[in-house]
Amino acid sequence: MIYIIYLVIFGLFLTSVLGLVASWIDRKVTARVQYRVGPPFFQPFIDITKLMGKEVVVPNTASKGMFFFAPLMSFAGAVVASTILWINQLGYTEGFLGDLFVVIYLLMIPSIGIMLGGLASGNPLARIGASREIKLMLSYELPFILSIASIIVRSGNSIIFHRIIEIQGQNGANALSFSGGIALIVSIICIQAKLSFAPFDIPEAETEIMAGPLIEYSGIYLGLYKLTKCVLLFTLPFFIIILFLGGLNLSGIGIVYSIIKYIALLVIITLIRNTNPRVRIDQAMKFFWGPVTVAAIVSLVLAFIGL
Amino acid sequence: MSLKLRALLKSPWVFHISTGSCNNCDIEILDCLTPRFDIERFGMLLAPSIKHADVLLITGSCNRKSMIRVKKLYEQAPKPVVVVAIGECSCSRGLFIHSYNCPVPLDKVIPVDIYIPGCPPKPEAIIAGVVKLIQKLKGKA
Ligand code: SF4
Numbered sequence: 403m404i405y406i407i408y409l410v411i412f413g414l415f416l417t418s419v420l421g422l423v424a425s426w427i428d429r430k431v432t433a434r435v436q437y438r439v440g441p442p443f444f445q446p447f448i449d450i451t452k453l454m455g456k457e458v459v460v461p462n463t464a465s466k467g468m469f470f471f472a473p474l475m476s477f478a479g480a481v482v483a484s485t486i487l488w489i490n491q492l493g494y495t496e497g498f499l500g501d502l503f504v505v506i507y508l509l510m511i512p513s514i515g516i517m518l519g520g521l522a523s524g525n526p527l528a529r530i531g532a533s534r535e536i537k538l539m540l541s542y543e544l545p546f547i548l549s550i551a552s553i554i555v556r557s558g559n560s561i562i563f564h565r566i567i568e569i570q571g572q573n574g575a576n577a578l579s580f581s582g583g584i585a586l587i588v589s590i591i592c593i594q595a596k597l598s599f600a601p602f603d604i605p606e607a608e609t610e611i612m613a614g615p616l617i618e619y620s621g622i623y624l625g626l627y628k629l630t631k632c633v634l635l636f637t638l639p640f641f642i643i644i645l646f647l648g649g650l651n652l653s654g655i656g657i658v659y660s661i662i663k664y665i666a667l668l669v670i671i672t673l674i675r676n677t678n679p680r681v682r683i684d685q686a687m688k689f690f691w692g693p694v695t696v697a698a699i700v701s702l703v704l705a706f707i708g709l
Numbered sequence: 710m711s712l713k714l715r716a717l718l719k720s721p722w723v724f725h726i727s728t729g730s731c732n733n734c735d736i737e738i739l740d741c742l743t744p745r746f747d748i749e750r751f752g753m754l755l756a757p758s759i760k761h762a763d764v765l766l767i768t769g770s771c772n773r774k775s776m777i778r779v780k781k782l783y784e785q786a787p788k789p790v791v792v793v794a795i796g797e798c799s800c801s802r803g804l805f806i807h808s809y810n811c812p813v814p815l816d817k818v819i820p821v822d823i824y825i826p827g828c829p830p831k832p833e834a835i836i837a838g839v840v841k842l843i844q845k846l847k848g849k850a
Pocket of ligand 1 (some may be wrong): 729730731733734763768769770795796797798799803813828829830
């Protein structure tokens with residue numbers, strides 16, 4: 403019962419609000435980089451409200467069940483992942499063995515949902531987008547998991563968030579060591595692709611395949627996808643902060659540091675997004691399976707040595 | 710005014726259809742998105758797909774081939790949706806009014822909410838037109 407309350411308060415409500423604020427920061431920074439004024443603060447909230455009020459158009463060629471189920475699935479995956487992160491961070495629970503792996507799996511579900519939605523909508527452009535999403539996912543998951551593996555090795559083979567945060571509290575943040583630093587860079591590149599931001603916005607390339615898998619979605623289902631994106635925009639940096647930067651500290655002056663950590667990470671992601679052109683899918687695959695995976699393996703080896 | 714309409718007016722995503730324009734009007738629309746005019750200040754974004762659109766910006770001379778498509782696109786757009794005719798061509802077919810290829814004006818095919826004349830209209834005129842449209846919808850609701 404108590405977990406359902408956590409799910410609603412932290413996962414659904416708090417993370418959605420913080421995610422929408424994060425997406426405002428993202429849009430505002432983008433605008434400032436381009437010498438524009440940018441949207442007002444409540445813009446993401448208004449966008450979602452508007453989408454709730456729009457009509458839902460279902461294409462004739464769509465397979466209806468999956469078309470409606472896929473956005474819910476994406477959203478649910480992201481929300482549950484963020485709930486697990488929150489309750490570990492706030493110390494409400496000791497966690498359970500392997501909750502790190504559960505979160506890794508849950509963070510894949512939004513991408514799978516986008517893929518299924520695209521394939522179910524029966525639009526050729528959406529299918530191209532979905533196929534690109536599959537390829538992109540195959541390429542970024544390998545280095546992402548390797549970089550997390552090096553954190554697991556560094557924190558004494560523990561696979562519980564609680565322990566990882568505790569060990570960082572004793573020995574300092576993981577990112578301050580060689581292996582942790584390299585793994586941090588690798589995972590920032592990977593979450594760039596997980597969020598499908600430029601240079602890895604290949605599945606949703608607006609100028610070539612018109613929003614890819616989302617092309618046929620309208621109304622509240624499009625709103626759910628947008629909300630999932632916002633939730634991920636909060637959850638993925640939060641995940642990185644827990645693994646690499648010692649977690650958030652929500653007491654006293656620690657709040658300021660926590661906010662600075664998160665916003666710094668978000669601004670880095672936004673700046674990468676704004677200063678890079680889109681790459682092709684084969685280039686992205688070569689990039690992830692080449693240099694990025696090598697860097698992740700190097701960090702894993704360094705972690706074994708103990709650097 | 711209902712929350713639905715209020716949210717729509719604060720975040721209109723525009724979709725841009727050319728019905729055989731000379732491309733000048735389209736360039737002026739794109740000008741509105743540049744740093745100088747920056748319509749994202751008002752929450753407007755360029756929607757990639759018709760299913761995401763709230764506002765249809767229609768330019769061009771309404772020729773036979775494209776009007777079939779415009780009608781289809783209007784039917785596909787999720788309602789409520791607002792139609793804006795930009796440029797002399799889409800308001801009244803402009804200098805193509807006697808052409809064999811442009812038999813009917815735009816507002817005989819789909820309902821048009823606002824007309825922005827000019828050949829091409831300046832970005833300022835487009836923004837002013839949209840502001841008037843918002844006032845009209847506010848008054849109506
Ligand atoms: S109104 Fe003028 S500028 Fe616009 S499409 Fe027609 S001819 Fe071109």
